[in-house]
Amino acid sequence: MAVKIDFLRTLEVEYGVCDQVSGLIRRVVAKNPSPFTFQGTGTYILGTGDVAVIDPGPADQTHIDAILTATRGERISHIFVTHTHLDHSPGCKLLQDHCTAKTHAFGPHGSGKKVSDSGVADNVEEGADNEFSPDILVHHGTVIEADTWSIECVYTPGHTSNHMCYQLREERALFTGDHVMGWSTSIISPPDGDMHAYMDSLKLLLDRDDEIYWPTHGSPITDTKDYVASFIAHRIERQEQILSCIKQGVHTIHDMVPLMYIGTPEFMYSAAARSVLAAVVHMIETGKLSTADEVSLTAKYHIASQ
Numbered sequence: 001m002a003v004k005i006d007f008l009r010t011l012e013v014e015y016g017v018c019d020q021v022s023g024l025i026r027r028v029v030a031k032n033p034s035p036f037t038f039q040g041t042g043t044y045i046l047g048t049g050d051v052a053v054i055d056p057g058p059a060d061q062t063h064i065d066a067i068l069t070a071t072r073g074e075r076i077s078h079i080f081v082t083h084t085h086l087d088h089s090p091g092c093k094l095l096q097d098h099c100t101a102k103t104h105a106f107g108p109h110g111s112g113k114k115v116s117d118s119g120v121a122d123n124v125e126e127g128a129d130n131e132f133s134p135d136i137l138v139h140h141g142t143v144i145e146a147d148t149w150s151i152e153c154v155y156t157p158g159h160t161s162n163h164m165c166y167q168l169r170e171e172r173a174l175f176t177g178d179h180v181m182g183w184s185t186s187i188i189s190p191p192d193g194d195m196h197a198y199m200d201s202l203k204l205l206l207d208r209d210d211e212i213y214w215p216t217h218g219s220p221i222t223d224t225k226d227y228v229a230s231f232i233a234h235r236i237e238r239q240e241q242i243l244s245c246i247k248q249g250v251h252t253i254h255d256m257v258p259l260m261y262i263g264t265p266e267f268m269y270s271a272a273a274r275s276v277l278a279a280v281v282h283m284i285e286t287g288k289l290s291t292a293d294e295v296s297l298t299a300k301y302h303i304a305s306q
């Protein structure tokens with residue numbers, strides 16, 4: 001049975017303009033729209049006076065200038081980073097040229113990855129910011145407080161191994177980075193991306209009491225638990241599609257993608273293949289699939305004999 005899900009929630013965007021989107025939250029969107037960033041990177045500014053910035057975005061001086069204009073007369077006291085992709089963390093350096101705020105994050109790129117790796121052969125990693133290293137490491141449950149805001153750190157590996165969500169406690173508002181996006185499902189690209197971790201991090205959100213999600217890309221989500229539940233259902237459906245491909249004699253990820261992503265433009269196939277690879281790794285780990293080859297896009301996968 002196909003789960004019909006509409007993830008697309010478009011935002012009204014005026015680049016470089018700061019929007020007061022709630023009592024304590026402002027947002028400035030960077031002009032870096034793409035098939036992966038949707039309308040661009042949304043940088044959030046929290047509180048008044050001593051303010052926090054979440055995800056300064058790409059290394060784009062125009063965007064940094066927009067953040068500085070939005071916070072004129074205030075002090076940027078903290079910078080939080082959800083994860084180390086090029087559309088999220090490189091702006092930290094530029095912003096720190098103009099303020100004394102320290103960067104807070106789980107760790108550098110790849111820091112959440114377990115040593116026992118999945119043995120994925122094609123270790124392609126596009127879009128990682130390997131230069132970022134946080135001034136201050138935060139962990140699941142870390143709370144940081146200022147005069148007008150307080151943040152609880154929520155560790156959500158999957159999209160990347162160092163992905164953090166941040167809850168603004170005063171509004172029960174969760175900044176979901178790319179863990180839960182407002183327009184599409186996340187790309188999970190092994191080896192740093194991990195489907196098992198991603199599914200666990202989605203389930204973690206179901207146990208929380210967040211009233212609203214503010215994703216980096218796309219519009220806010222108020223039906224939080226239903227939305228996350230539909231993401232989980234979507235990934236389970238993808239696993240079923242992989243099994244059905246194999247039953248039809250289609251054994252490689254390379255050949256599965258066009259069958260699984262009907263309607264998706266072909267230039268997105270390589271990104272889609274990374275997510276299928278992540279699902280396949282997860283299915284091997286959970287005993288659903290097997291392969292005699294090294295795990296890759298061209299390896300032949302079989303349904304594991306139980």
Ligand SMILES: [Zn+2]
Nearest residue numbers: 085087178216
């Ligand atoms: Zn992003």
